[in-house]
Amino acid sequence: MGLLEGKVALITGAARGQGRAHAVTCAREGADVVLVDVDSEVSATTYGLATADDHAETVKLVEEYGRRAVDVVADVRDQAALDAAVARALAELGRIDIVIANAGIHSFGPFWELDDAAWDDMVGTNLTGVWRTVKAATPHLIERGSGSVVVTASVNGLEATAGFTHYVAAKHGVIGLMKNMAVELAPHGVRCNAIAPGAIDTPMTNHQQFWDWFAGREGGTQDEWVAGGRHYGVLQGTTFLTPQVIADTALYLNSDLAAHVTGVTIPVDSGHLLLP
Ligand code: NAD
DSSP states (O other), X not given: OOTTTTXXXXXXXXXXXXXXXXXXXXXXXXXXXXXXXXXXXXXXXXXXXXXXXXXXXXXXXXXXXXXXXXXXXXXXXXXXXXXXXXXXXXXXXXXXXXEEEOOOOOOOOOGXXXXXXXXXXXXXXIIIHHXXXXXXXXHHHHHHTOEEEXXXXXXXXXXXXXXXXXXXXXXXXXHHHHHHHHHHHGGGTEEEEEEEEOOBOSTTTSSHHHHHHHHHHHOSOHHHHHHOOGGGTXXXXXXXXXXXXXXXXXXXXXXXXXXXXXXXXXXXXXXXXXXX
């Protein structure tokens, strides 16, 4: 028996990176999965967004566990698209037990150099997109009287980082949003929690612009960051976590093991937040 046997998980940003690890972990533990993501035609960051091939690969990995995957191309900035994703999930899979609001983007810049487009894209995706995602699924969760919501914050939801102002603002907002959703959903039997990851090895960080920024802040080389340690932003282990360790934390939060855990933010950061 898996920890999520017979459940259905709706995951945003599910086509690659962290979201793919969530999807595959849910499938491994017995859940069917609704994969929500854009394709790269829809919008762009310096490191790009998910492609149709990314969607297909995640579907394949979920199906390898014998679970069903409903693949939806939708933008978390578009409420109607999210409502349609939920309607499709209910039509094809019959229920939603778990929501993982994971889709997000990242970009750089001192706050006084950000233009409206960069600010709106960031807040619209990383904060408003979380609200829209959970909002879309909530009527069904309330009707069922149970469920688990996990939102992806960041250590940047708990600390400042120069050059990340709009990301930091959005991720702090995600933690506040999560707490209030936990309060409002508790009477309906629905739990809501956040994960605050440190740096994860995904397409969001695995590109030259991010390495240049990281080298400017931490010094060192990629090999040294992989080796990790307190000079490279963490107390233990490697600087760049695998997506699996974050997916394992979401698995705990979404399982009955965490039946009495709601409204919390769990940093998964190898001790990063303890460093000055
Ligand atoms: P990623 O870029 O690999 O994955 C993000 C996914 O979200 C992509 O598949 C992308 O297409 C999708 N996405 C982006 N905008 C979208 C939109 N408007 N609508 C629907 N989907 C959209 O990055 P990742 O590292 O896997 O990021 C996952 C989450 O983890 C994000 O919320 C990110 O902020 C958070 N996070 C990442 C790190 C890190 O170091 N990588 C650290 C802390 C938190």
